[in-house]
Amino acid sequence: MTKSRTRKPVTTVCVGVLRGLVLVLGFMSLSGCGYALAGRGSFLPAYIRVIGVPTFANRTTIFNLETLLTEKVRAEFIGRGKYQILPSPDGVDALLIGEVTGVSIAPSSFLTNQIASRYTLTMSARIELKDLRENKVLWENPSVFFRQEYEATSGTSATDPTAFFQNDLNALDRMSTEFARTIVSAILEAF
Numbered sequence: 001m002t003k004s005r006t007r008k009p010v011t012t013v014c015v016g017v018l019r020g021l022v023l024v025l026g027f028m029s030l031s032g033c034g035y036a037l038a039g040r041g042s043f044l045p046a047y048i049r050v051i052g053v054p055t056f057a058n059r060t061t062i063f064n065l066e067t068l069l070t071e072k073v074r075a076e077f078i079g080r081g082k083y084q085i086l087p088s089p090d091g092v093d094a095l096l097i098g099e100v101t102g103v104s105i106a107p108s109s110f111l112t113n114q115i116a117s118r119y120t121l122t123m124s125a126r127i128e129l130k131d132l133r134e135n136k137v138l139w140e141n142p143s144v145f146f147r148q149e150y151e152a153t154s155g156t157s158a159t160d161p162t163a164f165f166q167n168d169l170n171a172l173d174r175m176s177t178e179f180a181r182t183i184v185s186a187i188l189e190a191f
Contacts, residue, residue, distance in 0.1 A: 103123045
């Protein structure tokens, strides 16, 4: 003697699953979980609307590096579309202060004849975002490090300066773009 099972119709099961899904989604929307799309949220106080980003200090011998980094950071903030960015520390709610503390270039790979074929560019900086209304630091990183590698161009000898310096400007540009994205994301998303 075998027992026969009674199965619920498929439509009844589907309706039950849909009801459960609607309830879960409803509770999630009411709970205000606080999740936002990456790059769109901000953990800065609501009264901060204008951020001053004056030209960073440059403690290195790399000409105009501070200008390149500052412009990339300003552009990244502007691209987020939420804040007005001024190049001055006057008339702002918050102030971003940056200082490039070091840059080094070192060979990272060599050809069989011991001539460098690839270099690593390393940059260190100090960044601080200060709330001027409350006179407190909102975000800081005293030792940010970024690295970028680049291929050496073919010089005539190991002492040929074109083999060493030709591609470093492209590497600096790529590194400054990564620097700006990382810093602005860290500030706005509280990482």
